[in-house]
Amino acid sequence: MTKYARDEFDRVPETSTRQGVxxxxxxxxxxxxxxxxxxxxxxxxxxxxxxxxxxxxxxxxxxxxxxxxxxxxxxxxxxxASPEPAASTPAPSTPAATATPSPSATPSDPPAPTAAAAAVDKTQPVAIFNGTTTGGLASRVGGTVSSAGWKLGTLGNWGGVPQQRSVIFYKGAAQEANAEALGELLGIQTVVDSAEFQLPLVVVLGPGFQ
Missing domain, CATH: 1.20.5 (Single alpha-helices involved in coiled-coils or other helix-helix interfaces)
Known part of the structure; x- marks a missing residue:
C-alpha cells in the first residue's frame, strides 16, 4: 500500500481498448x-x-x-596406336644375318708366304766377300749360309769398290726372291740387281756387319 491517496488515474477499466504506442x-x-x-x-x-x-x-x-x-x-x-606392335616384329631376324658372312674373309691371306718360299732356289751358288777389316768374316758367314741349306760359291776378300754397308747383288729378276731370302737370313736389307757379276748371287759384307 502507498501513502498517497488514490486518484482518477488509478482507476483502470477492465475492458479498455487502449494499448501502448x-x-x-x-x-x-x-x-x-x-x-x-x-x-x-x-x-x-x-x-x-x-x-x-x-x-x-x-x-x-x-x-x-x-x-x-x-x-x-x-x-x-x-x-x-595399334600399328606400332606390327613394326617391331621383324627385329629377331637381324642376329642371323650378321652371324654368317664374317668367317669367309680370313682364309684367303695365308698363301702368300708359300708362293714366295716356292720361288726361292737354294741350289744357286752364293759367293761371299769380306769388305771389312775383320779376318775370317767371309768363312763365318759362309757357314751360316751353308747351314741354312744354300749352296756355297766363292769365299774371299772384296777387291772392288769399297762399300759403305752390306749389300747383296743378284743377276736378273729370277734371282730377286733368292736375294731377299738371303737378306732375311743375314740381316742385310739392301739388295741390288746388277749385271756386272757372272755369279747369280754375291754377298758383300760391309762395315758394321754383325
Missing part, C-alpha cells in the same frame, strides 16, 4: 523485416523447382554428347 511500432517494424525474407524464400523455391524439372533433361543430352565424343576420341587413339 510501442507495441504498434514494434509490430510494423517486424512486418517490414519479414517481407524481404519471404520474397527471397519464394524466389529460391521457384528456382529450385525449375532446376528440378528442366535441368535433368538438358543434362542428359549434353552428357550423351560428351560420352559420344570421348568414345570417338578413344576409338581414334586406339586405332592410331
Amino acid at each position: 510501442h507495441r504498434a511500432v514494434a509490430e510494423s517494424r517486424g512486418g517490414r523485416r519479414l517481407a524481404p525474407i519471404l520474397a527471397v524464400g519464394a524466389a529460391a523455391l521457384v528456382v529450385g523447382l525449375v532446376a528440378f524439372l528442366f535441368l535433368p533433361k538438358l543434362g542428359l543430352s549434353s552428357a550423351g554428347n560428351t560420352v559420344a565424343a570421348v568414345s570417338a576420341e578413344q576409338g581414334g587413339s586406339s586405332a592410331a
Whole structure:
C-alpha cells in the first residue's frame, strides 16, 4: 500500500481498448523485416523447382554428347596406336644375318708366304766377300749360309769398290726372291740387281756387319 491517496488515474477499466504506442511500432517494424525474407524464400523455391524439372533433361543430352565424343576420341587413339606392335616384329631376324658372312674373309691371306718360299732356289751358288777389316768374316758367314741349306760359291776378300754397308747383288729378276731370302737370313736389307757379276748371287759384307 502507498501513502498517497488514490486518484482518477488509478482507476483502470477492465475492458479498455487502449494499448501502448510501442507495441504498434514494434509490430510494423517486424512486418517490414519479414517481407524481404519471404520474397527471397519464394524466389529460391521457384528456382529450385525449375532446376528440378528442366535441368535433368538438358543434362542428359549434353552428357550423351560428351560420352559420344570421348568414345570417338578413344576409338581414334586406339586405332592410331595399334600399328606400332606390327613394326617391331621383324627385329629377331637381324642376329642371323650378321652371324654368317664374317668367317669367309680370313682364309684367303695365308698363301702368300708359300708362293714366295716356292720361288726361292737354294741350289744357286752364293759367293761371299769380306769388305771389312775383320779376318775370317767371309768363312763365318759362309757357314751360316751353308747351314741354312744354300749352296756355297766363292769365299774371299772384296777387291772392288769399297762399300759403305752390306749389300747383296743378284743377276736378273729370277734371282730377286733368292736375294731377299738371303737378306732375311743375314740381316742385310739392301739388295741390288746388277749385271756386272757372272755369279747369280754375291754377298758383300760391309762395315758394321754383325
